[in-house]
Amino acid sequence: MVVRGWGGTVATAAGVGVAVGAAQLGLGYGLDIIHWTHGRSDPSIGTTNLSWAVWIAANSVILGAVIAHRLGVDPANTGQPETTDRLTRWLWRPVLGLAAGLGGSITVLLVMLPARTADLPQVSGSLAATAAGYTAAGVVTGVVLAVAALAARPVATNLLATTGWVWLLGVAAVTTQVVGGADPTRIPLGFWETTAEGPWFRTVLLSDAALPLAAVLVTGALAAVPAARRRDHPVGVVLSGGAGPLVLTVAYLVAQPDLTSAAAMDLSRHLLLPYLVLVGVLGALVTSLVRPRPTPPAAKPAPAAPEEQTPDEGAAESASPAEPTDPELDSATDASSPQTTVPPPRTGN
Numbered sequence: 001m002v003v004r005g006w007g008g009t010v011a012t013a014a015g016v017g018v019a020v021g022a023a024q025l026g027l028g029y030g031l032d033i034i035h036w037t038h039g040r041s042d043p044s045i046g047t048t049n050l051s052w053a054v055w056i057a058a059n060s061v062i063l064g065a066v067i068a069h070r071l072g073v074d075p076a077n078t079g080q081p082e083t084t085d086r087l088t089r090w091l092w093r094p095v096l097g098l099a100a101g102l103g104g105s106i107t108v109l110l111v112m113l114p115a116r117t118a119d120l121p122q123v124s125g126s127l128a129a130t131a132a133g134y135t136a137a138g139v140v141t142g143v144v145l146a147v148a149a150l151a152a153r154p155v156a157t158n159l160l161a162t163t164g165w166v167w168l169l170g171v172a173a174v175t176t177q178v179v180g181g182a183d184p185t186r187i188p189l190g191f192w193e194t195t196a197e198g199p200w201f202r203t204v205l206l207s208d209a210a211l212p213l214a215a216v217l218v219t220g221a222l223a224a225v226p227a228a229r230r231r232d233h234p235v236g237v238v239l240s241g242g243a244g245p246l247v248l249t250v251a252y253l254v255a256q257p258d259l260t261s262a263a264a265m266d267l268s269r270h271l272l273l274p275y276l277v278l279v280g281v282l283g284a285l286v287t288s289l290v291r292p293r294p295t296p297p298a299a300k301p302a303p304a305a306p307e308e309q310t311p312d313e314g315a316a317e318s319a320s321p322a323e324p325t326d327p328e329l330d331s332a333t334d335a336s337s338p339q340t341t342v343p344p345p346r347t348g349n
Helices: 005-031 047-071 084-106 106-116 127-151 153-180 206-223 225-229 234-255 264-289 311-318 326-336
Strands: none
Touching: 005 047, 005 084, 005 106, 005 326, 047 084, 047 106, 047 127, 047 153, 047 234, 084 106, 084 127, 084 206, 127 153, 127 234, 153 206, 153 225, 153 234, 153 264, 206 225, 206 234, 206 264, 225 234, 225 264, 234 264
């Protein structure tokens, strides 16, 4: 089924996916958040780079689909894709997600080429092939979540808000290192790099978990506010809180599927990821429970009872006012009408 008007929006989705993917990787390379250079002493630098690559790939596809959907033209030329029939809407979402995935696949090439000349002994096998495969998995993840974001507006809002705080945290970490004059170290995805010293809860470092937990909770609550005010479906509002943390979870699990050789800090973060999803859902749940109730419509005032009138007032109101008379008209009427003379009374002799 071919619907007119899809071509422009589909091309926009692919173009935005290319632009967003290239821009994010350019920011990551420029700030040295992603670095495939040789000589890094941190053994976990390879998995950190791969997690950023997977997250950027998925995020580029999601942003491409959402932005194109907001800027696109309705296939039926009636405003927005939601106004068309149900079958068209079900076809529209995966088509737009696949178009954004096609554009976001530029990240596979932009990750593979720099990794081709890198030498990271902690990554087994060909680093270029590994980076390309993991980034492609991020693109596929982005297509799936893009369809969900197009189906539920609160999901898209949460994904956009998560993108904002993750990049803000990464830029702040780089700025802190540059200002402090420290040597560049790894910038973990969604976390602030800290020392292993601190309170531990079994295998989870609490000082490292506090910041992402707070960010996910606040993001899940605030991103669900517009949907709660619109009275969207409560299930979609609640589940939207876990959308952003879910992308982070996929990025970490794809980049390091084997946790047996992970360091204590990396193991702590991997074990924390499912709780990030739950905390995000909790934040959205709180918002959905305290959303304002709709105000009932104002009652119309009852019509006023007619006032009782006295007989004299009723007669005065029912009487029609006397019409003004024209003197000239009266004189003309008198002249034209025949005059009758009244004979004088007869008197007796």
